[in-house]
Amino acid sequence: MSQEYGADQIQILEGLEAVRKRPGMYIGSTSSRGLHHLVYEIVDNSVDEALAGFCTNIHVWIKPDNSIVVEDDGRGIPVGINHKSGLPGVEVVFTILHAGGKFGGGGYKVSGGLHGVGASVVNALSTWLTVNVYNEGKIYEEKFARGQKLSDLTVVGECDHEKHGTRVSFLPDPEIFKETQVYDFSVLRQRLREMAFLTKNLRIELHDERPGQERDEKYHYEGGIKEFVKYLNKSTTSLYDDIIYCEGSRGNVYVEVAMQHNDSYNESSYSFVNNINTPEGGTHLTGFRNAITKTFNEYARKNKILKDSEDNLSGEDIREGLTSIVSIKIEDPQFEGQTKQKLGNTEARNAVESLFTEQLTYYLEQNPNVAKIICEKSIQSQRAREAARKARDLTRRKSALDGLSLPGKLADCSDKNPKNCEIFIVEGDSAGGSAKTARSRATQAILPLRGKILNVEKARLDRVYGNEEIKAMITAFGTGIHDDFDISKLRYDKIIIMTDADVDGAHIATLMLTFIYRFMPELIKQGHVYLAQPPLYKLEKNKKVWYAYSDDELSKIIDEVGRDQNNKIQRYKGLGEMDAEQLWETTMDPARRVLLRVAMDEESVSDVNLTFMTLMGDKVEPRREFILENAKYVKNLDI
Ligand code: TSJ
Secondary structure: OHHHHHHHHHHHHHHHHHHHHOHHHHHOOOOHHHHHHHHHHHHHHHHHHHHOOOOOEEEEEEOOOOOEEEEEOOOOOOOOEEOOOOEEHHHHHHHOOOOHHHOOOOOOOOOOOOOOOOHHHHHHOEEEEEEEEEEOOEEEEEEEEOOEEOOOOEEEEEOOOOOOEEEEEEEEOOOOOOOOOOOOHHHHHHHHHHHHHHOOOOEEEEEEOOOOOOEEEEEOOOOOHHHHHHHHOOOOOEOOOOOEEEEEEEOOEEEEEEEEEEOOOOOEEEEEEOOEEOOOOEHHHHHHHHHHHHHHHHHHHHOOOOOOOOOOOOHHHHHOOEEEEEEEEOOOOOEEOOOOOEEOOHHHHHHHHHHHHHHHHHHHHHOHHHHHHHHHHHHHHHHHHHHHHHHHHHHHHHHHHOOOOOOOOOEOOOOOOHHHOEEEEEEOHHHHHHHHHHOOOOOEEEEEEOOOOOOHHHOOHHHHHOOHHHHHHHHHHOOOOHHHOOHHHOOOOEEEEEOOOOHHHHHHHHHHHHHHHHHOHHHHHOOOEEEEOOOOEEEEEOOEEEEEOOHHHHHHHHHHHOOOOOOEEEEOOOHHHOOHHHHHHHHHOOOOOOEEEOOOOOOOOOHHHHHHHHHHOOOHHHHHHHHHHHOOOOOOOOO
């Protein structure tokens, strides 16, 4: 018996050793992203307790030493002996891999976090971790170091009999993480806020105690996902005041839906199962979409907004400019698809479809003004889509007639293997000229664009198709857009945006990124999009030349070569000031250049989408707030 117990112990150690050997397998990465993941893994446990109905307050502290404390007022992790292992429940949770789902009765079984592996992984990757449980007047404590227990679970004090809950403190291990001092308040806030939106009546507080950046915030939304939709639409103009909302249960499925149209042309749909985001959707999202399409078409026909002779509105037409959240709670979620992220339960589709059809039909009957606004917007969208289809077919027919029909301004490369090729999208004809002279013809293509391209955030599809600069990009890339998008047709492995290193250049780069994000997001997700980094300064001395890409770098170079009259320093105001040779050696030569790869960090569902809405949308105040919050160089500047 005792031998068996010993064997178990060895297994436990091996389990957590594996986590330390391959941390990336358990938390995704050991960068700052992985560091934030540790916090989510712990907080998810408290949120589960809230979903089960036993916890209403969660506090998260970033301590001055960069340790993290998470505390909730739930039932407390069980301190009794777990029969299977002969260990206290708490110890099982922190020392055995995948212990997450083994406890608990009733409520919704949820496995939040990246792989639902939870507390033991955080423990393995922390220099130290302390857990306290408050229960029936006692304070329990157990301490660990790098996953190994330092002592048995003991009672260390007494507390009020009313008090109950769990408190976990930990310090991420610098042997594992590249950086351990880089908690980003706004990243944590985004995720915690989302959790609060999705769990009505849950209060989450975030406290930053790091010297010089102390602050406290509270996330509590009585309206739940209704307030989530309001928040997502804050930088747009909404088409009507109501947030259309539906709530209810069908069998084992609890359904919540909230939606509101804004005056943009993009759909922002987010779906969740047991508070876990399902970016690939699934049956719950299908149910929602079926309900919308069916209900609006029926309403429009019945009220003669759509004539008998006219085509049905498509789902896409109705969802143009729609911001929506579908959130369901289900006992036994089945995930399908390659990445196991798509909900498969058919009862979820039936539940969402029937509940939402019923409540939306009733809402439209009661609110004919809103119904009319949505129907009319949908009809406009239908017309624009038809015009866009004609424009697209025209381009296609033209390409079929005269071969590939690449844009006239494109200087293509000769190598026909996309893997070897890159395309520079260059601001302005003159820089485009230099780039054409400078390039390596075999593998580098140049597409010069004139001036500022269309802001697609404020334009409908038909106008987008009518824009020469955008059409040129679409044909040059080769992939098509939206539903037509096909990555296998991509003609260049790298798409490199090359703009001046000034405010206008940054604006143009942002416009291009907006276009790519809205029409071909896969290009960014799969890492094909880059920003070129032209130098800011040239320093010449005794016929030798140095280039500096930042002010810091310039000072370093000056320190090296000495500060004297022979230094000739030039500040580049644009790509146009460089001759072809300079452009080649500083910005285009694969052996010497610096490229920034554009990546999307979609930790919180709404992050990237909301950023584009805020930066490129038509409301000024949210943009001003965003800039004040995020700009590195304009702190305290009144802009
Ligand atoms: F991650 C973690 F395990 F470290 C952790 C767990 C961290 C934090 C801050 C809180 C929690 C946690 C766990 N809060 N609440 C709970 N609840 C339970 O573990 C629990 C308690 C009672 C019962 C029961 O069936 O009586 C079941 C469970 C899952």
